[in-house]
Amino acid sequence: MKTTTEIIEKAAKSHNLEKKEVVALLQCDANETQKLFKAADTVRKNFVGDAVQLRGLIEFSNICRQNCLYCGLRRSNKTIERYRLTPVQIVEFAKNAAELGFKTIVLQSGEDAYFDTPTMTKIIKEIKALNVAITLSIGEKTLAQYQAYKKAGADRYLLRIETTDAALYEKMNPGMTLQNRIECLKNLQLAGFEVGTGSLVGLPGQSIESIACDILFFKQINADMIGIGPFIPNEDTPLWCAPDVETERNLELSLKMMAITRLMLPDINIPATTAMETIDPAGRMLALQSGANVVMPNVTQRQYKKQYALYPGKISISDDDSDTPENCRNSVIAKIKSIDRVVSTDFGFRGNNSPEFPHKN
Ligand code: 5AD
Numbered sequence: 573m574k575t576t577t578e579i580i581e582k583a584a585k586s587h588n589l590e591k592k593e594v595v596a597l598l599q600c601d602a603n604e605t606q607k608l609f610k611a612a613d614t615v616r617k618n619f620v621g622d623a624v625q626l627r628g629l630i631e632f633s634n635i636c637r638q639n640c641l642y643c644g645l646r647r648s649n650k651t652i653e654r655y656r657l658t659p660v661q662i663v664e665f666a667k668n669a670a671e672l673g674f675k676t677i678v679l680q681s682g683e684d685a686y687f688d689t690p691t692m693t694k695i696i697k698e699i700k701a702l703n704v705a706i707t708l709s710i711g712e713k714t715l716a717q718y719q720a721y722k723k724a725g726a727d728r729y730l731l732r733i734e735t736t737d738a739a740l741y742e743k744m745n746p747g748m749t750l751q752n753r754i755e756c757l758k759n760l761q762l763a764g765f766e767v768g769t770g771s772l773v774g775l776p777g778q779s780i781e782s783i784a785c786d787i788l789f790f791k792q793i794n795a796d797m798i799g800i801g802p803f804i805p806n807e808d809t810p811l812w813c814a815p816d817v818e819t820e821r822n823l824e825l826s827l828k829m830m831a832i833t834r835l836m837l838p839d840i841n842i843p844a845t846t847a848m849e850t851i852d853p854a855g856r857m858l859a860l861q862s863g864a865n866v867v868m869p870n871v872t873q874r875q876y877k878k879q880y881a882l883y884p885g886k887i888s889i890s891d892d893d894s895d896t897p898e899n900c901r902n903s904v905i906a907k908i909k910s911i912d913r914v915v916s917t918d919f920g921f922r923g924n925n926s927p928e929f930p931h932k933n
């Protein structure tokens with residue numbers, strides 16, 4: 573068996589590891605973890621540069637037909653107040669975001685049937701006219717729906733696999749199957765999207781081996797984006813009192829998983845996720861220095877942000893007027909500059925981050 577240092581060197585050079593090597597990295601000690609983060613930071617710099625991609629996130633509906641055990645938006649949660657922005661409001665938020673300088677708009681929601689294909693495609697077309705890239709994160713749909721969104725002008729799609737452990741997946745996501753989730757990701761690729769996926773880290777019952785399998789899965793499907801977030805228990809869900817959940821450990825493991833993913837898929841887009849910053853105020857900047865190159869500031873108005881409660885303590889939710897999309901953007905830009913990085917001015921597609929647009933068909 574190679575030493576950890578040898579495994580890191582192998583990954584940085586060949587971008588290929590065996591499962592047992594990934595497991596060894598996930599289990600490495602604090603000293604070796606610093607080496608892993610440094611190697612991921614170097615690979616990030618060499619393959620995608622110092623520019624950080626900013627994506628403006630609009631959370632347009634917290635209504636969801638699914639019942640994922642970990643998530644505050646699950647349909648059985650009667651505690652949260654539900655909201656749904658109108659198509660006019662969504663386009664208005666997108667316009668504001670584009671005016672602030674965002675080159676990508678991310679439209680995220682629960683699986684809300686109100687937004688049928690004609691409604692969604694109309695929204696996409698109107699936002700596309702603002703000369704921005706569009707990312708969707710709206711859940712499991714049919715191939716025909718994915719194709720319709722693509723034709724209307726959407727460029728990218730986020731659908732986390734959450735975990736590749738089929739038994740755990742099906743326990744955590746009642747009524748859903750891992751097989752269908754994988755089918756959806758394949759259909760998204762077929763429809764021509766840049767496809768983002770990713771995992772939740774620290775779910776009760778999730779093993780290190782299964783996290784290693786998640787990373788190999790990302791490599792196998794050649795994902796274009798990977799978002800990794802630590803699991804944070806939500807008191808409105810059945811996992812609130814799950815035993816042995818340590819959010820600090822989940823953050824550390826998420827950062828390691830993210831760094832290994834950068835070594836394995838050197839040219840992809842990797843966000844520093846909100847859940848990371850929720851656990852540690854420095855979480856997102858740590859992530860940007862350990863392999864990440866994307867941040868997704870929220871451009872939804874304050875009253876809605878609060879209600880989009882996937883997990884408690886989501887950052888940048890305050891009770892005063894300072895919490896505007898513009899202030900969120902400026903505070904993220906200041907933090908990016910403080911770690912000697914720059915803000916990207918292009919559309920941030922995988923592979924070339926070309927200023928030509930649209931560059932991908
Ligand atoms: N902790 C952390 N992340 C969560 N998500 C949902 N619930 C939680 C939670 N309790 C993540 C899921 C989903 C994304 C939109 O939010 O991974 O894909």
Ligand code: SF4
Nearest residue numbers: 636638640643646682
């Ligand atoms: Fe719905 Fe997504 Fe939450 Fe599951 S994780 S309940 S699909 S919003």
